[in-house]
Amino acid sequence: MADIVRSIGCIGCGNMGGAIMAGLAERTSYTLYGHNRTRERLRPLVAKGVKAMADAASLVRGSDVIIMGLKPYLVEDALRRILPQLTRDKLVISIAAGVTLGALRDAVEGICPVVRVMPNTPALVGAGMFGLCLEDPNLSDAQKTLVHELFGAIGTTLELAEKSFTAFSALVGAGPAYVFQFMNAVVQAGVTLGFPRAEALRMVIGLFEGSVRMAAASEHSLTELRDQVCSPAGVTIEAINHMDRTALQGHIIDAILAADKKGRELEG
Ligand SMILES: NC(=O)c1ccc[n+]([C@@H]2O[C@H](COP(=O)([O-])OP(=O)(O)OC[C@H]3O[C@@H](n4cnc5c(N)ncnc54)[C@H](OP(=O)(O)O)[C@@H]3O)[C@@H](O)[C@H]2O)c1
Structure with a gap:
């Protein structure tokens, strides 16, 4: 060298x-x-x-x-x-x-x-x-x-x-696609709520940037950080309950496991 x-x-x-x-x-x-x-x-x-x-x-x-x-x-x-x-x-x-x-x-x-x-x-x-x-x-x-x-x-x-x-490929190499997919869904919700798409995108980018920095800097687990946003009888817990009822986390896990399975098939 x-x-x-x-x-x-x-x-x-x-x-x-x-x-x-x-x-x-x-x-x-x-x-x-x-x-x-x-x-x-x-x-x-x-x-x-x-x-x-x-x-x-x-x-x-x-x-x-x-x-x-x-x-x-x-x-x-x-x-x-x-x-x-x-x-x-x-x-x-x-x-x-x-x-x-x-x-x-x-x-x-x-x-x-x-x-x-x-x-x-x-x-x-x-x-x-x-x-x-x-x-x-x-x-x-x-x-x-x-x-x-x-x-x-x-x-x-x-x-x-x-x-x-x-x-690692299924989780992180492919990972930006999962993040963009989730961001896109939040933007779409913003448009549905009446925000112009460009404005909704700016909001979502700020939301993700801030949340990622907070997760990186915090000593709390992701579950604790989520729970801090969920006031009793409040707005956020309604959305979290809906996500749990529709097994959003389970679907995301299954999607990544499917990517891993495909990766292993391609490698033979
Ligand atoms: N994309 C990702 O997010 C990602 C993540 C992790 C790993 N990877 C790995 O990165 C590698 C590239 O993937 P990619 O998504 O970047 O594919 P890509 O966009 O198709 O890039 C491959 C490039 O190689 C060029 N090429 C093909 N034959 C060539 C040759 N004989 N000499 C010189 N250049 C040639 C292609 O030229 P043309 O412009 O003419 O098609 C193309 O620009 C893959 O092995 C993949 O496993 C990709």
């Missing part, structure tokens, strides 16, 4: 790879390279200072760290194609769901260490949640620190055993 990592390249700058690179562009001083099948898609990243590379080989030559942002079924083949440019001082990071560390290590033929990261899209605004699998025995302590620093610059990192990755 280069003593000082200066350059990060990403092959496949779509929704997730693009979010990571945009976050890094705004919050770090690494030299950033991006390569994408449809070059047009790099335009917003180039505007943030990412250098567009015409091919994967030149991206790999210039990058100390290579992030694989491709769909899972493309990752191993793409790694085999860049083998001639890989050297032992580089680091490959895959964000692909379901592509195991073993498969990644086989694909790079042990030339350089590999890391699995399970990200989520709030990386775009520096608030991603990243599961890190740092189980490749070829990984040095300095490289482990680097991976924490790199993703720590655009969110929160959590080291996980690889066996927890599928569950």
